[in-house]
Every structure is written in structure tokens, then in C-alpha cells.
Amino acid sequence: MSSPVIGISFGNTSSSIAYINPKNDVDVIANPDGERSIPSVLSYVGDDEYHGGQALQQLVRNPKNTIINFRDFIGLPYSQCDITRCESGAPAVEVDGKVGFVISRGEGKEETLTVDEVISRHLKQLKLAAEDYIGSTISQTVLSLPTNFTAEQKSALSAAAAKVGLEIVQFINEPSAALLAHVEQFPFKNDVNVVVADFGGLRSDAAVIAIRGGIFTILATEHDNTLGGNDLDNELVEYFAKDFEKKNKSNPRTNARSIAKLRANASITKKTLSNATSATISIDSLADGFDYHASINRMRFELVTNKVFARFSSFIEKVIAKAELDPLDINAVLLSGGVAFTPKLSSNLEFLFPESVEILGPQNAESSNYPNELSASGAALQAGLASIYDEDEMKEALQPIVINTPHLKKAIGLAGANGEFFPVLMAETSYPVKKSIKLKEASGDLLISVYEGEHHIEEKTLEPAPKEENDEDSEEWSDDEPEVVREKHYTLSTKLMDLGIKDVKKGVEVTFQLTKDAKLRVSVKDLKSGNIVKGEL
Amino acid sequence: MFTLPALTSDITVSVNSGAKLTESVRRPIEPVGKFFLHHAQRTLRNHTWSEFEKLQAEKNVKTVDESNVDPDELLFDDELADETLLTHDPRDWKSADLYAAMGLSKLRFKASDAQIIKAHRKQVLKHHPDKISASGGLNQDGFFKIIQKAFETLTDSTKRSQYDSCDFEADVLPPKKGDSYDFFESWGPVFESEARFSKKTPIPTLGNLETEKKEVEQFYAFWNRFDSWRTFEFLDEDVPDDSSNRDHKRYIEKKNKAARDKKKTADNSRLVKLVERAMSEDPRIKLFKEQEKKEKEQRKWEREAGARAEAEAKAKAEVEAKAKAEADASAAANAKADKKKAKEAAKAAKKKNKRAIRSSAKDADYFGDADKAATIDEQLGLIVDTLDDEQMVEVADKIKADASATKQVLQDIAKTMSEGGKLPASLLSYFL
Numbered sequence A: 001m002s003s004p005v006i007g008i009s010f011g012n013t014s015s016s017i018a019y020i021n022p023k024n025d026v027d028v029i030a031n032p033d034g035e036r037s038i039p040s041v042l043s044y045v046g047d048d049e050y051h052g053g054q055a056l057q058q059l060v061r062n063p064k065n066t067i068i069n070f071r072d073f074i075g076l077p078y079s080q081c082d083i084t085r086c087e088s089g090a091p092a093v094e095v096d097g098k099v100g101f102v103i104s105r106g107e108g109k110e111e112t113l114t115v116d117e118v119i120s121r122h123l124k125q126l127k128l129a130a131e132d133y134i135g136s137t138i139s140q141t142v143l144s145l146p147t148n149f150t151a152e153q154k155s156a157l158s159a160a161a162a163k164v165g166l167e168i169v170q171f172i173n174e175p176s177a178a179l180l181a182h183v184e185q186f187p188f189k190n191d192v193n194v195v196v197a198d199f200g201g202l203r204s205d206a207a208v209i210a211i212r213g214g215i216f217t218i219l220a221t222e223h224d225n226t227l228g229g230n231d232l233d234n235e236l237v238e239y240f241a242k243d244f245e246k247k248n249k250s251n252p253r254t255n256a257r258s259i260a261k262l263r264a265n266a267s268i269t270k271k272t273l274s275n276a277t278s279a280t281i282s283i284d285s286l287a288d289g290f291d292y293h294a295s296i297n298r299m300r301f302e303l304v305t306n307k308v309f310a311r312f313s314s315f316i317e318k319v320i321a322k323a324e325l326d327p328l329d330i331n332a333v334l335l336s337g338g339v340a341f342t343p344k345l346s347s348n349l350e351f352l353f354p355e356s357v358e359i360l361g362p363q364n365a366e367s368s369n370y371p372n373e374l375s376a377s378g379a380a381l382q383a384g385l386a387s388i389y390d391e392d393e394m395k396e397a398l399q400p401i402v403i404n405t406p407h408l409k410k411a412i413g414l415a416g417a418n419g420e421f422f423p424v425l426m427a428e429t430s431y432p433v434k435k436s437i438k439l440k441e442a443s444g445d446l447l448i449s450v451y452e453g454e455h456h457i458e459e460k461t462l463e464p465a466p467k468e469e470n471d472e473d474s475e476e477w478s479d480d481e482p483e484v485v486r487e488k489h490y491t492l493s494t495k496l497m498d499l500g501i502k503d504v505k506k507g508v509e510v511t512f513q514l515t516k517d518a519k520l521r522v523s524v525k526d527l528k529s530g531n532i533v534k535g536e537l
Numbered sequence B: 001m002f003t004l005p006a007l008t009s010d011i012t013v014s015v016n017s018g019a020k021l022t023e024s025v026r027r028p029i030e031p032v033g034k035f036f037l038h039h040a041q042r043t044l045r046n047h048t049w050s051e052f053e054k055l056q057a058e059k060n061v062k063t064v065d066e067s068n069v070d071p072d073e074l075l076f077d078d079e080l081a082d083e084t085l086l087t088h089d090p091r092d093w094k095s096a097d098l099y100a101a102m103g104l105s106k107l108r109f110k111a112s113d114a115q116i117i118k119a120h121r122k123q124v125l126k127h128h129p130d131k132i133s134a135s136g137g138l139n140q141d142g143f144f145k146i147i148q149k150a151f152e153t154l155t156d157s158t159k160r161s162q163y164d165s166c167d168f169e170a171d172v173l174p175p176k177k178g179d180s181y182d183f184f185e186s187w188g189p190v191f192e193s194e195a196r197f198s199k200k201t202p203i204p205t206l207g208n209l210e211t212e213k214k215e216v217e218q219f220y221a222f223w224n225r226f227d228s229w230r231t232f233e234f235l236d237e238d239v240p241d242d243s244s245n246r247d248h249k250r251y252i253e254k255k256n257k258a259a260r261d262k263k264k265t266a267d268n269s270r271l272v273k274l275v276e277r278a279m280s281e282d283p284r285i286k287l288f289k290e291q292e293k294k295e296k297e298q299r300k301w302e303r304e305a306g307a308r309a310e311a312e313a314k315a316k317a318e319v320e321a322k323a324k325a326e327a328d329a330s331a332a333a334n335a336k337a338d339k340k341k342a343k344e345a346a347k348a349a350k351k352k353n354k355r356a357i358r359s360s361a362k363d364a365d366y367f368g369d370a371d372k373a374a375t376i377d378e379q380l381g382l383i384v385d386t387l388d389d390e391q392m393v394e395v396a397d398k399i400k401a402d403a404s405a406t407k408q409v410l411q412d413i414a415k416t417m418s419e420g421g422k423l424p425a426s427l428l429s430y431f432l
Helices: A053-061 A115-134 A151-163 A174-185 A229-248 A256-275 A298-304 A306-322 A343-352 A371-388 A391-397 A473-477 B033-045 B049-066 B071-075 B083-087 B090-095 B113-127 B129-134 B142-155 B157-165 B183-197 B213-224 B246-281 B283-303 B305-363 B370-386 B389-401 B403-420
Strands: A006-010 A014-020 A026-029 A042-045 A048-051 A092-095 A098-104 A110-114 A140-145 A167-173 A192-199 A204-212 A215-224 A278-287 A290-297 A332-336 A358-360 A404-407 A411-415 A421-425 A433-439 A444-462 A483-504 A508-514 A520-526 A532-536 B013-015 B025-028
Touching: A006 A115, A006 A174, A006 A371, A014 A115, A014 A371, A026 A115, A026 A371, A042 A053, A042 A115, A048 A053, A048 A115, A053 A256, A098 A115, A110 A115, A115 A151, A140 A151, A140 A174, A140 A371, A151 A167, A167 A174, A167 A371, A167 A391, A174 A192, A174 A204, A174 A215, A174 A332, A174 A371, A174 B033, A192 A306, A204 A306, A215 A306, A215 B025, A215 B033, A229 A256, A229 A278, A229 A290, A229 A298, A229 A306, A256 A278, A256 A290, A256 A298, A290 A298, A298 A306, A298 A343, A306 A343, A332 A343, A332 A371, A343 A358, A371 B033, A391 B033, A411 A483, A411 A508, A421 A433, A421 A444, A421 A483, A421 A508, A444 A508, A444 A520, A483 A520, A483 A532, A532 B013, B033 B049, B071 B113, B083 B142, B090 B142, B113 B129, B113 B142, B142 B157, B183 B246, B213 B246, B213 B283, B246 B283, B283 B305, B305 B370, B305 B389, B305 B403, B370 B403, B389 B403
Parallel strands: A006 A140, A140 A167, A192 A332, A332 A358
Antiparallel strands: A006 A014, A014 A026, A042 A048, A092 A098, A098 A110, A192 A204, A204 A215, A278 A290, A404 B025, A411 A421, A411 A444, A433 A508, A444 A483, A483 B013, A508 A520, A520 A532
16 A cells, blocks of 8 residues: 555644544544644754653743744744744744744754744654554645635745655645534535634634535634633633632742743643543642642633633634624534633533534534544545545646636525425535435425525514413513524525426425536426426526 | 425426526635545536436445455344344343344354354444443443353354254245245245254255256255254253252253253154145156156157057058059959950951961952862862961961962962971862
């Protein structure tokens, strides 16, 4: 077997690698330390290079030689970079107009690394981990990136990867990758609109993706570089710091090392709270020689970080608004990234959205248990496809003529017996497309009338049920506010064609086909006798 | 459920040609996933949907062939064949369908040891009490116990043969009497399932309508002399383990043995009846019987061929002899008649010649000697009477040929006669 193509999800905080194993399953690869979510951290002590979790530990002892949060700097001029995010690690400096880091390699020697070099070394470590795991050399990869990466950033990444003998065959968008991985495991039955929300350590990205016949179209994206799991850590650090100050009359915030210790442990505590309802934190000699030991339950954590969670929720609402959609148009919210583990995020969203919206977090049985691995798995799936198709084919497939397709503005569907509209081709369906529906119960002489449909949101106010006069207990609990029910309704708009089919015994199949020049062909087939009636617009 | 409206007017196709779709928006689609690659293939190669679907279908067939799915896995049950097993009392495990518990209800006695181990592993992964309680199920390990018992039974060759003997689920019942059915289709599986108890191998197969007579005979001979290893120990009543009541134990053992023997006898007689019935219904046997009958007739016919040929030859000879005799008789008659005729003809010719010679003198006007006519006639009469047949013909011919030379001819013959001494010259005075 030739060497497999791997999928890499490269994040600011952590990276994952995955590949399609010979059993045709997605395997997320663990590095030699057993980490499947590998911290994107490099640390140098003398001649030694540390990577991943080992490097992350150096953040406390050896912060000046530990490089963190470097991904977003690739291909950008120094002036556009937010270097404050590197404050707790090796400080970012300007090297040749780009971001660089100055690392001491022991005995007074210093090494200046540009961000490209750092990324090369990081990718090399990932490559080594994958080669170790798979047992063959690896030369090709599919990389997932946020949707707002520019072409220059991508080419800079390609160059950095090429330096360590890794060819990036395709860049794919993180939300698409995550959705691809989800759909592979838990396919949607119908065409849906999904919000893919990726809450990473440093930044958050969300995208509204329409799935039509398995093809993804991004309708809107939203990014927030100031919102992420680190904000949860910060709130928790602040809470613990206050607690420590109260107990020991000593301020840990004045000492960088204390903060680093507290942050590292708070992060672990946060992760524990995703799985358990209470967790402890214990740090030896946090500040001024005082040890710190405390326990915190999930409720407290959720209260402390309430504001950040509110921002997550509003962030998702924002992207839906940007796509000019209503929450009722959304069928599911797929959560990915490390923050998705916290149960509060899912429960908040469940509360926020109507019941028709499914929240696909790790708590949902219908979704992956590892939201932080979704994007790497998606990249691996795409990598698997890339290894099946030959290179030229892949290159041609990525041409604009293939990728840019017309999308329906309005749904096309059938008029039902009671004058209702039944969408077959939903709005935002890219065409050419072919879709058929089977109506198994249909029989007799039938009229198939094809319409364009429009939808609107109907708001109804339900008056609360009249209270019983004598029931005093209920008064305390009853909600006096009238309940507002919002519903999505379709109405028939333009009539496109009528087809008649006679004497149907059992079931018809209606096939809609829309060619690339927007010609609509509808055919009706009697499932029993095989009679076909066709119409073309 | 969405329902279509009924057709009220007579429409087949009516397109609202004026209508136009709302202007579309161009957007990039995400270049990920197989559906995108399919789209790319269609766009780049200008395939229509139907062409593409055909290609995909071909491809799918290939991938199924090449897929490295364990072929054993396909033979296992996807889900538990009998849901009631889940609540089956494990103490009463003997009455449970052990193959179904192992997910082998399709394979049963055909399952190989490797397949049993694989199936057991699969079932354990699914039904282990830890797994069930982890997924929120009740902590009941009854079914798991049955699985373990099944594994224990099926992996021990002795226990397995005992269980297989009593695995009535694997028995295939013969078709009902009186129904119309295809003999080979309905009896083939019956014999196949019975064959599992054979001590002897190879086991002849039922074959089909074209099978040779010899093979068919071998088949029934095999089944008539079937040697079965089927035992009924599995159905034994449990022998009490305690040593307190030895008599009771012996009693139970004795009872078990009797029951086993009875069952074995019943099973043997069942098989004998089964084979008997199959034989009586086998269309080939009927065919062979008919053939035999025909052959017998043929042979009989052949055996009688010698006698028949003799009789025929005899008859022929008789006919021939008769024909010959007839022919001879007729030939003889003919010859007689011919002779008579010739004689008569010769007589007539002689008479004619005599007359011609006698009258020759008269015809020649007695040669001018009419006065001596009486003498001439008398003497001529003498000549004629004396002439032998040859001379007579000669003389008659000569006279006939030349009437004028009659006298000369007569004179010549008279001379010959007198010289020959047949007639005295005195009597032939006129011609000498």
C-alpha cells in the first residue's frame, strides 16, 4: 500500500492528526505521549526541543523559551498580528517584517525563529507522530483551516509544510471538515441547514452550512478572535485568585509564574468539570510559599463563567442573522472545538433555540463524543478521498468552474391535497441537481403540480390557559406571560407546471431534475406499472 | 404524511411556460466530501445524471467485491433472531436456542469452530453485563449466561454433537403429503439436514432428474443403510449430584437410558419411513421402473427372435416349394402340349407334304400321260407311303419350288427307292 494521506487539523491551541486506517475507519492519531489533541506548543531547553503536552508543561518553568499560539501569525505582516496572545510564553518580536521568536538555547546562545520556521517544526513533529503511528512515511496531507485564512497565508503554510517534506494537497475549511466528519458518522436524512460552531482555545468561528444532496454550501461565516476557551480559563483563574487572596492575603496575580501555574491547573479543572459535577484544584506553593487547595462544583463554574457562555450563544445567533436566516430555518447546531465539551454550552443553546433545532454536542447521542477531533477527522476523510482520486482529477475538481455553482433562491416543490406546499428542492440548493421523492401511499388519478414556494415565519401568541379560581398553589408557579409560538410556513408562489397521472395502484416516485442552465424537468413514475409522465420547463 | 391532490381535469403535461424560476445566486460550494467529488466528475466530464448513476452502480458492484469484509461476518445474524432469549431463564438454558444466542441461527450445525469463536466474541462485546449497564440498561446478566453456556457447549466437540443431535430447529421437514411440490426442491434440504448425523462420508446427494440410475440406487442404498450418530443425551433429566441417595441416582440414570434408547429407536424408524416415502415419491424411480418394463418387453421380444426366424424360413420354403411345384407342373403341361402340337404340326406337315406329292402328278396333268393316270396315282401312292419323313420334306419342297420339275423329282426319288431296295422297280414302272 502506498503511504496514506493524513488529515491535519491545525489549531492555535492544539492540533490533531487523523487518517483512514486499512479498515476504512477514521483513526485520530495519538502522539507518543498518548495525546490525540496535541497542544500546538514548542519549547526549547538547551539543545532539546519539546512538543505537545511536554512543551505545555514548560510554560510554567520556562515560559520565555516556550512558543504558543502562533498559527494565526503565518503569512501576516507583524503590524497585523495581535502579539498580546503570546504574552504568557515566548514574546513575539519583529523579524523581517514578520512575527518571530527569540529563543535561548543554553550557554548564552540565542536562536531567532520566524513563525514560518516554528510552523515547519510543529508540522514536522506532527508528521513524525503520524509516521510513528502508521509505520510508513507520509508525504501528503489535507489541512483544515478557518474560513478567513487568506491565499497568502495558505501559500505561506504550504511553503512551511514543503520544507519538512509535507505536501498539502488541499486546504479545507474547518467547519466543512467538522460537518463532513459528523455526517459520515450520523448522516442527516433530509436536506438541512446546520450551524457549525467551533469554539477553540483562542478564537471562535461559526459558519452556517446548507447541506443539499450531500453538497455543502457555506451561507455565512463569523469569527471572533477574542472569544474562546481561554476566556473560560481567565474567569476561573480570576475566581481562584480571589479565593486565594482571601484565604492567604497574598496576590498571585503579581507573579507571572503564579499566574502560569494557576492557569495550567485551572484549565485542567475546567476539563474535569465537563465530565464530573465537581473538581478540585491543588497547587503547591502558588504564591509567597502558600499552597492552594480548593474544590469547585459545576454550578459554581457555570455561574463564574456565565458571561462568556452568553457570548458564545450570542455569537451563534449573530452568524444566523448574518446568513439572513431565522433560527427556525436551522435544523442543527454542530459544536466542535474543545469548549464544546462543557455541558453548559449545549444546555444554553438548547434553551435559546426552538425545539426543532438539534444541538449536536458531545452530550447528544446522535453526535461524536469528541468534538475536538471532528475537524481532523473531516480532514482525514477528505484525505482518504484525495488518495482514491488521482492528482489531476483533484486539481481539476477545485477549479472555480466546478466550485461556483448557481443556487436556488426559492424552494421548488409540490402542492399538496390541502393546498399546502411541500418543498422538494430547498432554497440554497446548488444545481445541477436531481432529487426524487417516493410517495408510497399515493393511489388513483393524481395531479402533480409544481410550484415555487415562499416561506415566512408566523408568530402566534398563545394565551395562557385560564387559571382555576380556587387553585392557590398554581398562582405561584404559573407564568403570566403569554407564550409566543413561532412557526415556519410555506406558501405557494409561482406555478411552474402540472402533471397528471392516472390509475396509480400503489405509490409514485416524483423526480426533480434541474440542469445547469436552470431547466427544470419533473417526471412522475408509477412505481407499480412503470408509467412515466414528464414535463420540462 | 404528504398526500397529492386528486386529478380533476384531464391533464397529462401542462407547463406554465411563462413562469420563470427566481434568479439564482452563484455561490461557491465546499470542495469536500464524496458528494462534491461526484458533482465535480459530472461537471468535468459532462455526464448526465443517468450516465453518472450507471457509472456509480458499476463502481459499487466492484467495491462490494473488493471490500475486505470478513465473509464470516456476513453469515452471522445482524440482530438477535429470537428476542425472547433476552428474558430466558439462564437456569433453563438447555431449552434456549443456543445457536440463536450466539448469533449463528443461519449457520447452525454448519458453523465452523473459528466461526463460533468469532460469533461469541461479537455477542460478548454486545451483551456483556458491563456494557449493558454502561448504556443505562438493567443489570441483568441472564442472557450473557446463556451465551457463555452456548459457547461452552458448542466449543466442546462431544457436547456439541449432543446438542446438534437435539437441535430440532435445524431439521427440515419433508413436504406435506398430498401437496404438489417439486420433488428435488423440497426433498433436497430434508436429506441435507438428515445427512449431518451420518457417520459415513462422503454422503451422496439427491441429484436431479438427469441423475444416472446407478447413482440414484446408490443414494437410496446409502439411506436405507444409514448409520446415524444421533444421540439424545442432551435431553436427559439431570442426574442428582449428591451421593446421599444412590438408588434414586441409579433410577434416574436407568430412566434416562431407557428414554434415550426409545428416542433413538423412534428416530431410526422415522428415518426409515422418511426414506421409504421419498423413494415412493421419487419421479426418477418411477421413470426407472417404466424403463425397466420396456426393456423387459424388448428383451422378451429379442429372446423369441430365433424361433420366429425359423418359422419364417419354413413358411418361406413352403411357399417356394409350392411355387416351384406349380411352375414345374405348368412347365410339364406346356411341354406336353408343345410336343403334341409339334407332333400334330409334323403330322399335318407330313399329311400336307403327302398330299402335295400325291397331288403333284395330277397337278402336272400326269405329265401328259393322262391315260396312265391310274397307274401314276397308284405308283405315286406307293412312293409317298414309302418315303421317310426327311425324304418327304425334301421332295415336297422340291415340288413346291418348281412344279415343272415334278416328274424329274419323282423319277429321281423312284430311282433312289428302287436302288435302295425299298420298292421293287416293277411297281415303279412309270417313273423308271
